[in-house]
Amino acid sequence: MENQTLIRVGLFSVCFLMLLLLEWRSPLVRYREVWTINRFTNMLFLLGTVGTSRLLISMSAVSAAAFAQSNDFGIFNVFPMHVGVSFIITLILLDFLIYLQHITMHAVPFLWRFHQIHHADERLDATTGFRFHPGEIFFSLAYKWLIVFLIGPSILAVVVFEIVLSSFSLFSHSNSKLLSRYQVILERVFITPQTHWIHHSVGVVESQKNFGFCLCLWDRLFKTYTCYTLPEVTRLKFGVADINAQGNNFQDMLLYPFRKIHCSNYLLRRSRRD
Numbered sequence: 001m002e003n004q005t006l007i008r009v010g011l012f013s014v015c016f017l018m019l020l021l022l023e024w025r026s027p028l029v030r031y032r033e034v035w036t037i038n039r040f041t042n043m044l045f046l047l048g049t050v051g052t053s054r055l056l057i058s059m060s061a062v063s064a065a066a067f068a069q070s071n072d073f074g075i076f077n078v079f080p081m082h083v084g085v086s087f088i089i090t091l092i093l094l095d096f097l098i099y100l101q102h103i104t105m106h107a108v109p110f111l112w113r114f115h116q117i118h119h120a121d122e123r124l125d126a127t128t129g130f131r132f133h134p135g136e137i138f139f140s141l142a143y144k145w146l147i148v149f150l151i152g153p154s155i156l157a158v159v160v161f162e163i164v165l166s167s168f169s170l171f172s173h174s175n176s177k178l179l180s181r182y183q184v185i186l187e188r189v190f191i192t193p194q195t196h197w198i199h200h201s202v203g204v205v206e207s208q209k210n211f212g213f214c215l216c217l218w219d220r221l222f223k224t225y226t227c228y229t230l231p232e233v234t235r236l237k238f239g240v241a242d243i244n245a246q247g248n249n250f251q252d253m254l255l256y257p258f259r260k261i262h263c264s265n266y267l268l269r270r271s272r273r274d
């Protein structure tokens with residue numbers, strides 16, 4: 001278990017450094033200042049995520065897989081199948097369930113209180129992938145624990161999924177412009193920065209598109225997919241107007257979900273009704 005943590009931290013660090021390099025060499029938007037206070041705020045959120053995950057280590061998805069395996073619980077433990085087939089099905093199924101989780105974070109006002117802290121970043125880059133309120137990390141851990149326990153996948157499949165999840169979170173928010181020939185190919189299958197940035201727009205309609213985390217299949221299937229040209233994406237404004245009007249520092253962000261607030265029109269349910 002400790003080995004997989006080291007491998008995950010190592011790969012996560014390599015991925016982050018590679019994205020920093022890509023952001024420097026080929027940014028979607030060339031910012032005047034690279035290391036702003038905003039980036040350091042996002043780094044503090046990473047510490048919050050690490051702290052929450054360490055405190056709740058028994059709630060990790062890997063622990064759930066180990067627990068399900070030793071108790072013969074979960075679909076793949078009750079109905080075993082070829083290891084390669086169950087591995088692929090697990091990755092695709094978890095990707096879909098994370099897509100549903102993201103939609104739920106937008107659709108339920110209580111959960112949106114926490115998720116909007118992630119959306120309040122007005123300047124997107126790889127560190128936006130760190131920016132999750134500890135409350136959202138807690139919900140995410142509980143959700144993943146439950147679904148992994150019910151599916152009963154192999155520990156290896158869950159470890160690989162967690163590596164892909166954290167790497168794609170950095171990649172899809174990063175300020176990196178892919179060569180157009182790669183963008184065209186990748187966006188047919190995966191969520192890229194150019195597609196996920198649309199989801200972070202202050203525009204209500206755009207904020208309810210491109211919920212996927214790795215595959216764009218689910219967005220295409222459930223009609224939440226949209227794609228813009230590069231100039232259209234670089235003209236977008238990001239953030240959550242209600243929060244950004246009140247400041248954007250780390251302490252305010254931590255306390256914001258617990259304040260008496262009116263939940264904004266970024267909520268999925270409300271905008272569909274409008």
Ligand SMILES: [Zn+2]
Pocket residue numbers: 102106115119199
């Ligand atoms: Zn979102």
